[in-house]
Amino acid sequence: MACRPSRVVVPGVVLLVALGIAPIGTAQPAPADPRPLSLDDLAALDALLDGEEAETAALLDTGAVVDVAILGIVLAFAVFSFLRKDDRLKVVSLALSVAYLGFVKASLVSVVDIFGAMRASLPAWQDGQAYYLLIGFTLVSTVLWGRLYCGRICAFGALTQLMDRVVPARLRIEPPAWLDRRLVHLKYGVLAVAVLYVLAGGDTLVYRYIEPFWMFTLSGSALMWTLLALLLLATVFVRNLYCRYLCAVGAGLGLLSNLTVFRIKRWSECATCKLCEKTCEWGAIDGPKILVSECVRCDDCERLYADEDRCPHWLIQKRAARAARG
Numbered sequence: 001m002a003c004r005p006s007r008v009v010v011p012g013v014v015l016l017v018a019l020g021i022a023p024i025g026t027a028q029p030a031p032a033d034p035r036p037l038s039l040d041d042l043a044a045l046d047a048l049l050d051g052e053e054a055e056t057a058a059l060l061d062t063g064a065v066v067d068v069a070i071l072g073i074v075l076a077f078a079v080f081s082f083l084r085k086d087d088r089l090k091v092v093s094l095a096l097s098v099a100y101l102g103f104v105k106a107s108l109v110s111v112v113d114i115f116g117a118m119r120a121s122l123p124a125w126q127d128g129q130a131y132y133l134l135i136g137f138t139l140v141s142t143v144l145w146g147r148l149y150c151g152r153i154c155a156f157g158a159l160t161q162l163m164d165r166v167v168p169a170r171l172r173i174e175p176p177a178w179l180d181r182r183l184v185h186l187k188y189g190v191l192a193v194a195v196l197y198v199l200a201g202g203d204t205l206v207y208r209y210i211e212p213f214w215m216f217t218l219s220g221s222a223l224m225w226t227l228l229a230l231l232l233l234a235t236v237f238v239r240n241l242y243c244r245y246l247c248a249v250g251a252g253l254g255l256l257s258n259l260t261v262f263r264i265k266r267w268s269e270c271a272t273c274k275l276c277e278k279t280c281e282w283g284a285i286d287g288p289k290i291l292v293s294e295c296v297r298c299d300d301c302e303r304l305y306a307d308e309d310r311c312p313h314w315l316i317q318k319r320a321a322r323a324a325r326g
């Protein structure tokens, strides 16, 4: 919240002058015979300060309402783009997340929120309505659909997904499946170590070294910026590297995803067809199986599932229909 010095200073000056004290730097003649404050003076001062507090509270309320409204629009658009399974809408949603939730608000779900929940140390409702909306959306959407937060909302994940669209494919290195299947477990280790460290009384500021979300505040030490540069450089070659292998929040949401209600549908042909598995940028398909803890509901395989010109399920159906017609 930006400071509004004039509103704070004016009643302070009135109070100081009324008490016969000159503010520093204000030349005042020595009072000849200071008049004691009457009850009316004190009542007037009280009313002035009460009015000031009410005005400040109203401004805070308005700011909070605007924050909640804009966040609601960003989240609603993300869900809309997800339900429409439209790639262009997804790009808009990702760009919105980077711009608004990233650079404007620096509002991302962090391992600090996990630490806060462990210690029952959460923001007061009146100060954190947007925070609760974001956390509530993340939890509910994960139970409904899976890691939709990772696939659309998280500004860092959105940034790396957008990076992936402009990086030439020839630069990319795909870790072999056997290695990928082992590396995905690393993030659970990061989460476990961070939680144990904090439970043992460690400093929660450790988050700055295990997640790069601070970058959206543009404030970090030389070491942090260096590590971030290395991470982003590595992400050019291995897409979604941090999300797939290192993110503690992704690990937590991956665990929660095991409760997902509305899962991705599969055809019987998926048992042998590898098209979706090759398309998935998150290594979240293993033969006919969707690995729910790795899937971020990016839509890529779901669009193929519905594509009557590419998915073998539909091609086989069309061929059978043509054969039946003779």
Ligand code: SF4
Binding pocket: 149, 150, 151, 154, 155, 156, 157, 158, 242, 243, 244, 247, 248, 249, 250, 251
């Ligand atoms: S895995 Fe972590 S960084 Fe990646 S999108 Fe999810 S929360 Fe964000």
Ligand code: SF4
Binding pocket: 266, 267, 269, 270, 273, 274, 275, 276, 277, 301, 304, 305, 310, 311, 312, 313
């Ligand atoms: S393209 Fe169709 S058949 Fe092949 S894996 Fe995807 S959904 Fe299954």
Ligand code: SF4
Binding pocket: 264, 279, 280, 281, 282, 283, 284, 285, 290, 291, 294, 295, 296, 297, 298, 299, 300, 301, 302
């Ligand atoms: S391609 Fe399918 S399985 Fe892979 S992350 Fe996207 S939605 Fe999930």
